[in-house]
Amino acid sequence: MRALLVNPSQLRAYGVRLSTPYPPLGLLYIAAVLRRAGVEPTFIDADLAGRQGVAGAFATLNPDLVALTATTPVFSDAEALAWQAARIAPKALRIIGGPHATADPEGVLRSGAFHAAAIGEGEETVAELVGRLRLRPSETDLEGIRGLWFRRRGDGTIVRNPRRPLISDLDNLPRPARDLLPSLASYSPPDARRSPVATIMASRGCPGRCTFCCSPAAFGGLVRYRSVGDVVAEIGEAIDRHGAREIHFADDSLTEDRQWTLELCEALHRSRFPVDYMFMNGLRVDRVDRELLESLRSIGMQNVGFGIESGSPRILANLRKGIDLDQAFDTIQLAKALGFATWCYFLFGSPGETDDTALATIDFAKRANPDFAKFFVFKPFPGTRAYRELAASGHLVRYDPDRTGIYTAPVHRVDEMEPERMMYWLRRANREFYLRPGKVIDHLRRIRSLTQLRLNLRSLRFVAGMMLRAA
Template sequence: EIIDLDVDFEKEFHFIEFVKSVQPDVIGFTIVTPCFNSAVILANKIKEIYNPFIIFGGPHTSAVPEEVIKEKSVNGVIIGEGERTIVEFMRHFKRGVTVPVAGMIIKSGNRFLRCRKRDFIEDLNGLPFPARSLLRHPERYSPPDALQTPVATILTSRGCPYRCTFCQAPGIWGRKIRRRSVENVIAEIKFLNKKYNIREIHIADDDFTHSKEWTLNFLNMVKSEFLGTRFYFMNGLRIDNVDREILENLKRAGFINVGFGIESGSQRILNKVKKGLKIEEIKKKFRMAKKLGFKTWAFFILGLPGETPSTLKETIALSLSLDPDFAKFFYLVPYPGTDVYEEFLTKRYLQTRDFSRYGLYTEPVYELPLLSKSEIEKALILAYLRFYLRPSKILRILFRIRTLTELRLNYRAILFLLRKVIRRG
């Protein structure tokens, strides 16, 4: 059974009561960094009731497995992709044998038993589609930026070959791109349309357009099969991996939005974090996307290594120069397992290792030599105010609102900005 604590239970107490009544032999937690502390608290409470075998997996666990396994309530950890690891472990467990399998560490008394590293899954077509039938309330999955509900999320590939120092993804999926076939992805979308009446697909790939040939084949299939379905790239696209041909085919296939992770307006900072982008290329590709009629998004990170008040100004200036339809600004989050985390830890920039504070919308958890935490916070507010509180931008957004859903999304965005400003006071 799959339990989603954000969706299935109003309060933690209800989840604990559910576990108490069912008492499964094995409980697995998928952990992202901001949820680690709360997951440990829940695991401790469960252990006070009875003694199941508790396994932690997910991005945070994969980044620091040796730390996670030390938690008293955690019996085992899964590192990296878990589909085959958990199946293999459960085969042994059902026979009464508790041993670590490849990709896993288990606790035995005061000892930690570790098996070899598990190879990445090469044949992604061999994996079944996600068991969405096990979700208790699939109708409740509606991300804040969804325009058509119900919504489903898919992955067409795993892996990212780039070396951005702030990103956790390569540590989980590896640096080699592994792709599902176009036919396999199309089959899943058809299944979602038919089974769940899904009309909006959020693609969660780290580098969707890495293979131009695959991308064009996929878009040709979408154009002929799914013109009524809205597609959205959750992580945006690598701007250096799109060209006019890809953008034109995205347009023909019915895509109306494209977003790009720009991160910084300073070439020095982009180089330092190994983003692999040039400012001039960014400007050129944005002009191209806008000329083709796309609604454009840009994503920026403030407080990157080497950041100064001057480079923050460069980032804000680039956001205004590019003038996408929408921009999002985030503080850097130094996630465990990234080069940035190791650098900040070594140089003692981190102010806390309370991982509940490592969220995208919480305050910075570090200070830089030339930039205080307060300056980073002020820069984020200034970036939003300067980008959105321009008469031309306000009018453009208002004139583009066509539905109640779009009105709701813009209302949420205004509330988010106001909360940021009021919190800074």
């Protein structure tokens, strides 16, 4: 049996042209599961190989199974690749997983490009699917495979198999098949200080109930951790076998279990790996304290990011964020004092947004003064509470999945703010935060290497572009 795993172009995920940032960890886990099942997979990345390179892989391999993954903004690219597979390798079963398939499996299947959609965690679902196909290679009825929706052959009826329970022991999963990548150095994480970078997921899930987040739909608000020993062993493998010089944690909520996090820091401190560590995502300000941050700093963690979202308590309540702004301010100051590069994330255009709440967000960002403030327009993704509420109220005025990348223009309006006004506040926030003389001098003082100079110049170009973007 031949399986081809395809990572679609990630350009629409951002809405601006960036170097291919990270390898698709989810597909690499699927590849490892296929190997365990006795299937040697092939992997190809559309951003690295190009559309013609993917077409060549379809023709050369003539696969029995084509698997893709997609977030909402890149779904149309995944769909186009699936149709390409249908033309070149028509006997292949085409399946899609990832956040968008989990959020909207019916819409995904009604597109006609895919035979099946994996919902939630896909590893055990794909393993069962492969076993079914091997036993009955001519059988297309996939009924009974939990976590899989599919179109029945003939009439196209969508069969909705039950959800699959979450994987109870993450240590049972094989390590991601990083050897299938051209190299780790093929990817260019925008905030990396050293290359190559390996991404690690030590846990899955987040307990938060933020209205704009897809995590509850995928993981049900639970956080499950791998054992500390398993995580440390994977980091060692990424260094020894793949040459990683920096480790980026991709977890949604790594510090939710305080004791587990302290034990991880202790184990990494003992290991003395010759790498730096960074967080890809934000931490919750109410899930860290001085001891925990000091432990993270002691192992070489370079940055911490915090999802603040708004400087308005009313907007935070609307978002069900569940944080206190005074605590957020104090946590940011503590992180700065401990020597972390500090990042904060803010949104404009959240439900209930007004000019006053947008101004409060800029004021908080300037007062807290993290090293970097990342300002975004609120994006309602399928499967989230925010999407359902905005759709029901008729506020999705410009909705197009292709335009839901994080740096793209708004696809919605709120009662007291039109899309153009959201973009005004986005530009104003970047201008007021970054063009302060003290902030410019601060960034110049922090430059200690050519790598840091390169990162600062890249950030400057990016922020300048954001200030000039039209709605």
